[in-house]
Structure formats: C-alpha cells, structure tokens
Amino acid sequence: MLTTNKDKLVCQSVIGEITSPLGGVNPYRISPDGTADIYPGVGGITYNLRIGDQAGGLFADHVEPGVSLSNFTKVGGQDGPNRALNQFSCAGNVAKIISGEAKGETGRVTGKHGGIEHVLLDFEPEILEELAIGDKIQIKAHGCGLQISGSPVKTMNLDPALFEVIPIKELAGGKLEVPVTHLIPARIMGSGIGSSHSQSGDYDIQLFDEVTIKEYGLDDLRLGDFVAIIDADATFGRIYKTGGVVVGVIVHSDCVLAGHGPGVMVTMSSRDGLIVPKIDPEANLKNYFGKI
Numbered sequence: 001m002l003t004t005n006k007d008k009l010v011c012q013s014v015i016g017e018i019t020s021p022l023g024g025v026n027p028y029r030i031s032p033d034g035t036a037d038i039y040p041g042v043g044g045i046t047y048n049l050r051i052g053d054q055a056g057g058l059f060a061d062h063v064e065p066g067v068s069l070s071n072f073t074k075v076g077g078q079d080g081p082n083r084a085l086n087q088f089s090c091a092g093n094v095a096k097i098i099s100g101e102a103k104g105e106t107g108r109v110t111g112k113h114g115g116i117e118h119v120l121l122d123f124e125p126e127i128l129e130e131l132a133i134g135d136k137i138q139i140k141a142h143g144c145g146l147q148i149s150g151s152p153v154k155t156m157n158l159d160p161a162l163f164e165v166i167p168i169k170e171l172a173g174g175k176l177e178v179p180v181t182h183l184i185p186a187r188i189m190g191s192g193i194g195s196s197h198s199q200s201g202d203y204d205i206q207l208f209d210e211v212t213i214k215e216y217g218l219d220d221l222r223l224g225d226f227v228a229i230i231d232a233d234a235t236f237g238r239i240y241k242t243g244g245v246v247v248g249v250i251v252h253s254d255c256v257l258a259g260h261g262p263g264v265m266v267t268m269s270s271r272d273g274l275i276v277p278k279i280d281p282e283a284n285l286k287n288y289f290g291k292i
Contacts (some may be wrong), residue, residue, distance in 0.1 A: 002176075003149040006160035010143040014085045015098075016069035016119060019043040019099050029061055031256040032208055039256065042116045043068045045131050049253065051110050051122050051224030052286035055262040056207065061064040062263075063253040064113055065223045066128070067158035068076055069095075069137055079117075086112050086200035089119045090143030091249055091267065091285065092162030092292060102134035108292075109139060110224060110285055111251030111265040112157070114192055114201020118252055122289070144199070151176065154235045155267045156199055157249075165291040166226075166283075171276060178247050178268060179280035181225040186232040186240050188212055190259040192252050198234040202251050202263035221262055224285035225250045228277035234269040245275040249285060 021043040028036040049058070049065040054141040071082040093109040107123035121137065143159045153176055155163065169177040184205055192203025205218070205227075213219055221227070226249055233241035234248075248264035255261050268275060 001164065002170060004160060004163065005147050005149065006037055009142060009145055009160065010279050012088065013138055014071075014088055014141045015136060015138045016071040016082070016085050018045060018133050019068045019070045019118065020129060020133050029256050029258050032258040037256075040114065041150045042252075043226050044133060045128055047125070049223070052284055053155065053223050055223050055225075055250050056219065058251045058253055059258065061255045062260070063111075064118060064120050065252070066110065066123060067107070067131065067137070068222045069119045069121060070117065082117055083200070085139070086117050087121055088141035088144050089139050090141065090157050090159045091265070092159030092289070093139050093141055093143065095121045095137050095139045096107050097127075097131070098136050100130070100132055102130035102135070105130070108289055109159075111249055111263075112200050112202060112259050113252050113263060114195070114203070117200070122285075127130055140236070148176070150271070151274070152272070156267060157265055161172065161292045162288060165288050175274050178228070179226065179283040180228040180247060180277045181223060181279070181281055181283050182218060182227045183216055183277060184218070184229045184264075185216065185282055189232065190261060191227060192263070193238050196237045198238060198266035198269070202248070202265045203238055204255065204259070204263050205261040207254060207260060209260075221250055222284060223250050223253070226246050226267070226283040227264060228275065229264065229277045233271040234266040235271055238266070241271050244269070244271045244272040245273055245277065245281070247275060247277070
C-alpha cells in the first residue's frame with residue numbers, strides 16, 4: 001500500500017443545509033443546435049439519481065445526485081463559511097444529519113460542483129425519504145493536504161480512507177497506475193477550465209461531438225466514475241498540458257448548454273505524466289464506499 005501523510009492532516013467540521021432547486025425568470029435552456037426547453041437542474045434532494053447511475057440520457061441539465069448542500073451564513077458580508085464547506089470537504093468524508101426527521105443518520109460526500117458551489121452527498125434511499133430542504137448536515141472534513149509519500153503526483157479532494165481502498169499501484173520510474181473507467185481527451189473539456197485551483201468545484205466534459213463520444217466510449221459515463229483526462233494538468237490551475245494526466249470523479253449529470261457536460265472533480269494530477277490510467281469498469285465511488 002502507498003503511504004501518505006494522513007497522520008499530519010486535520011479533521012475539522014464544516015456544515016451546510018440542503019438547498020432548494022432554482023428556477024429562472026426565463027427558464028429556457030438553449031442547446032448548441034438551437035433547441036430550447038425547461039429542464040430540472042441543480043439543488044434539492046434528487047431521489048432517483050445516485051452514484052453508480054448513468055450521467056447522461058436524462059431529461060436534465062447539471063442535475064446533482066443525492067443531496068445538494070450549501071452554507072448561506074455570511075461573515076463580514078462574505079461567503080467564507082460556504083467557501084470552507086467547498087474547499088475542505090473531500091469525497092468519502094462522513095456527513096451526519098443534525099436536524100430534521102433523519103437526524104443522526106450518515107452518508108458520504110461524493111463531490112463538489114463549481115459555479116453554484118454545492119457539496120454533494122449520497123444517502124441510502126430510505127434516508128432520502130426522511131430529508132427536507134433546509135435540514136442541516138455536518139461533515140467531518142478530512143483530506144485537505146493529502147500527499148503520497150515521495151511522489152510529485154498531486155492528490156486532492158479525497159478522504160484518506162477512500163484513497164486507501166483505491167487499488168493504486170506503484171510502477172517503475174515513480175509512476176502510479178490508477179484505475180479509471182474512461183479516458184477523456186483534454187480537447188473536449190469545457191466549463192471550469194482555467195480555474196486557478198481545483199480544491200473546490202469541477203470542470204465539464206463536453207459531449208456534443210459524436211465522433212469523440214464513439215471513439216472514447218463516453219456514452220456510458222456514470223456518476224461517481226473515476227476518469228482520466230489525457231493531456232491535462234490541474235496541479236494548480238486547470239490547463240491543457242501535453243503529456244499531463246488528471247484523474248477525477250464524475251459529480252453531476254450531463255448538460256444541454258454549450259461548453260458544459262458531466263462535471264469532473266479533480267482528485268489527482270501529474271503534469272509530467274506520472275499517472276498511468278488502467279481501465280477498470282469497477283472504478284466508481286459506489287464500489288469504493290462499501291470498502292471504507
């Protein structure tokens with residue numbers, strides 16, 4: 001097993017409440033081919049979409065699986081509490097419901113969605129039925145600063161307990177073999193590229209080019225899949241980088257808006273190509289959570 005600095009990491013509480021879905025004055029969303037319609041989008045409690053489910057093929061735009069969380073508290077007129085919720089929460093963190101009918105039940109963080117700045121959580125279906133918009137949920141934020149001992153590969157947004165169940169293998173030359181379900185060419189990455197950091201938020205896979213979808217087999221992407229973006233780097237800002245490899249998790253559904261698509265939250269990055277993706281259909285949060 002790879003060793004990390006997990007004994008040096010802080011585990012700290014962050015908190016939020018279940019958000020409401022949002023609607024606009026003009027609710028229509030227009031696709032690149034000029035089709036307009038009204039779609040369910042971000043926020044709320046999504047009862048029939050969880051990690052392990054298909055990320056595409058739905059009548060939906062940016063829908064977030066499970067529970068969407070935000071912190072609306074202002075400190076000095078600023079959104080510091082919500083930024084902390086988003087920057088410090090990591091996939092696999094334990095989330096405990098602290099108000100409402102489901103008080104005391106737990107789930108796990110599955111990802112973070114930029115722009116709307118939501119943290120996303122997975123709970124069992126019977127718990128989802130007991131939740132209500134406005135219920136408060138506290139997260140044990142653990143994983144910020146996680147680093148693989150002796151490796152320049154950057155890790156982020158992963159609970160150490162989740163990292164330890166991912167079957168990563170150390171190869172010659174300091175390379176790491178990481179299981180992923182799909183390879184994604186950097187040329188189709190859209191919204192979110194250019195962000196100055198990847199400690200919160202995501203960036204989107206554009207799925208508008210049928211040739212690329214067929215070439216890379218992207219029509220069966222699932223929420224919670226670990227994927228590898230080829231010729232990319234997100235060690236700091238998200239950029240195109242020949243030879244670089246980024247690994248991330250699919251956090252929200254496909255989209256109809258130009259430049260958008262299933263969102264990827266970054267979990268690992270190597271600008272020097274030290275990550276070697278290995279195709280594994282089981283590389284999904286749903287399978288890993290059962291091993292923590």
